[in-house]
Amino acid sequence: MKRPVASCPGVSVQQGGQRAVLRALPEEVPVALVFNGETQAVMMASPCDLEDFAAGFALGEGIVQRIDQIEAIEVVTHDHGIEAQMELTPDAAKALHLRRRAMTGPVGCGLCGIDSLDQAIRPLPHLSGELRLTHEAVAGATEALRAHQPLHDQTHGTHAAGFLTADGTIALVREDVGRHNALDKLIGALARTGIDPASGAMVLTSRVSVELIQKAAFAGCPVLIAVSAPTALALRQADQAGITLAAFARGGGFDLYSHPHRIQTGATDVA
Structure with missing residues (x-):
């Protein structure tokens, strides 16, 4: 399998002159996500953690509802790319066939290839549960994630998605050149290791x-x-789905936009 980082020569041009450099750059390859012999999507992705990517894509796109609906995953390398081949249970395969959704897109495009506008904004499950996080855990989450990004350390060109536990620990991280792919890989890794995303x-x-x-x-x-x-x-989608959305989480603070009851802020103006 292709390595996720490549050493590439270049010339660094600065105010004081120029010099030859050898940079570590993130690799990207076309990865075909194949379900029961039929290609469902082709995404440009980092060639690592592809079993997690395949499982996470299937779960995150609603192709399967449970990890046990994927009977097998095999990653096959070809001259011009990689196939992540999955075998689904008969019920999941039937549901996928009825859905008739195909995606082909670059890393920056998460909805390319859908065949109707109705599929772009899909009905989402409503999430509840008893999860509570402290203000400190949320405020420090992205900084804590930064300590678990070896591909970014080498290349300065990848995204990451991490899982923050209720005690404020980053328990699992996946990286990719695409932000959607990084999240898919994290979802797949959670499912394959038996960690409940809730x-x-x-x-x-x-x-x-x-x-x-x-x-x-x-x-x-x-x-x-x-x-x-x-x-x-x-x-709006986060609010409808019951998801707590915290953004601009950096520098010891964050903005809280929806379902704030899960974050213990201690502030009287946030209910």
């Missing part, structure tokens, strides 16, 4: 667009913490 929060190094809310809702995670801004549509 027991903590997902922490993102990116802005929050609507498809990330959709993925979190289908995965069953009630809290999303991001270093950057949400879109207005993402906020």
Whole structure:
């Protein structure tokens, strides 16, 4: 399998002159997500943790409802890309066939290839549960995540998605050149390791667009913490899905937009 980092020569041009450099750059390859022999999506992704990516894509897109509906995952490398081949149970395969959704898109596009506008804004499950997080845990989440990003340390060119437990610990992290892919990988890793997404929060190094809310809702995670801004549509979807959305989480603070009851802020003006 291709390595996720490549050493590439270049010339660094600065005010004091120029010099030859050898940079570690993030690799990206086309990854075909294949269900029961049929390609459902082709995404540009980092070539690592692809079993997690496959499982997380299936869960986050609502293709399967449970990890045990994926009977097998095999990653197959070809000359021009990689296939993540999945075998679904008969009930999941039938539901996928009826859904008729196909996606082909670059890393920055989470909804390319849908065949109707109705599929863009899908009905989401409503999340509840008893999860509570402290103000300190949420405020420090993105900084804590930063300590678990080896690909970013090498390349300065990847996103990360991490899982914050109720005690404020980053328990699991996945990285990718695409923010959607990083979240898919995290969802898959949680499912494959038996960690309940409802027991903590997902922490993102990116802005929050609507498809990330959709993925979190289908995965069953009630809290999303991001270093950057949400879109207005993402906020409306989070509110409808019962998801607590904290954004601009950096510098010891954050903005709280929806379902704030899960965050113990201690402030009287947040209910």
